[in-house]
Each structure stands twice: as structure tokens, then as C-alpha cells.
Amino acid sequence: MSESNSTKQSTREQFIKYAKKGEILLNQCTKCKNIMLETVYYCDKCFSNSFRQVSYSGRGRVVTYTIQSVAPEGFEDVSSYAWVIFKLDDCDVNVSGFLPGVSTPADLPLGSKIQVIDFHEKHGLILQKY
Ligand SMILES: [Zn+2]
Known part of the structure; x- marks a missing residue:
């Protein structure tokens, strides 16, 4: 298993952990603050691939x-x-x-x-x- 796969897996586990608490874990672009699903790899507004995780109800x-x-x-x-x-x-x-x-x-x-x-x-x- 490659390193990127294991990173992806832990993101999924994080997403599941939040879902069980009734929350949605999303990615926020660190450049333009655009908020997207955690399944995307590039910001659809500015094409940055730098995200931070944010949780919402x-x-x-x-x-x-x-x-x-x-x-x-x-x-x-x-x-x-x-x-x-x-x-x-x-x-x-x-x-x-x-x-x-x-x-x-x-x-x-x-x-x-x-x-x-x-x-x-x-x-x-x-x-x-x-
Ligand atoms: Zn962006």
C-alpha cells in the first residue's frame, strides 16, 4: 500500500468518526477559503491543493x-x-x-x-x- 492510500484511509476514518457524531468533515482551501467535500484533491476555484479540515453540523x-x-x-x-x-x-x-x-x-x-x-x-x- 502506498503512502497516499494510507493517508486517504485515515481521512475516510476521520470523516466516518465525525458522521457518527452528526457532523460533516469538509476541506477548506487555505488560499481562497472555498469549502469542498473531503473527496476532492484540488480546489475548484483556485486549483490549490492545500486544505485544512473543518467540521460542520x-x-x-x-x-x-x-x-x-x-x-x-x-x-x-x-x-x-x-x-x-x-x-x-x-x-x-x-x-x-x-x-x-x-x-x-x-x-x-x-x-x-x-x-x-x-x-x-x-x-x-x-x-x-x-
Ligand atoms: Zn481555493
Whole structure:
């Protein structure tokens, strides 16, 4: 395993640790202060690759989503779920995650308040309405 892989792994572990506390770990460009997901390698505004990690509340509002009626592995007890894109309340960044218990659009109007509650190894962020 190369050194960059192990660095990436620890970033992922950090992200998971924060998600389990209900927070989102993001990268802030040290040059222009642009805030991005921790999965990016270059700032999309100034192309700097120098970041510092910042954490924000995992609360936000639903921007868009798709409803899936067949739950993926690990969620066989969930009849249906939504794959949700939501915008964080505290910064202008969109994040995606998994919200169980959504079977029709009436269950999840756009703009609904949701929050990060956990992280699943395969499926990523786990959300709930609040
Ligand atoms: Zn930048």
C-alpha cells in the first residue's frame, strides 16, 4: 500500500468518526477559503491543493432525491429508501446520503430538514428527518 492510500484511509476514518457524531468533515482551501467535500484533491476555484479540515453540523435541507424501492445489502429490513442530496445549513455545500423509510414523494417534500446520524461502510452517510 502506498503512502497516499494510507493517508486517504485515515481521512475516510476521520470523516466516518465525525458522521457518527452528526457532523460533516469538509476541506477548506487555505488560499481562497472555498469549502469542498473531503473527496476532492484540488480546489475548484483556485486549483490549490492545500486544505485544512473543518467540521460542520450535519443538518441540512433536501435539495433533490431519488426513491429506491429495493433496499441494498445491509438494509434488507428497510422496505424503501431515498438517496438524498441535501444542502448543509451552515455552509454552501451539497452532500448526499441514505434516508430509510421513504416510499413516495409525499414522505419527503423538497426542503425537508434532515440530519446525519451515522455512516454505513458501503452506503455512506445515513440520514434521518428531524
Ligand atoms: Zn481555493
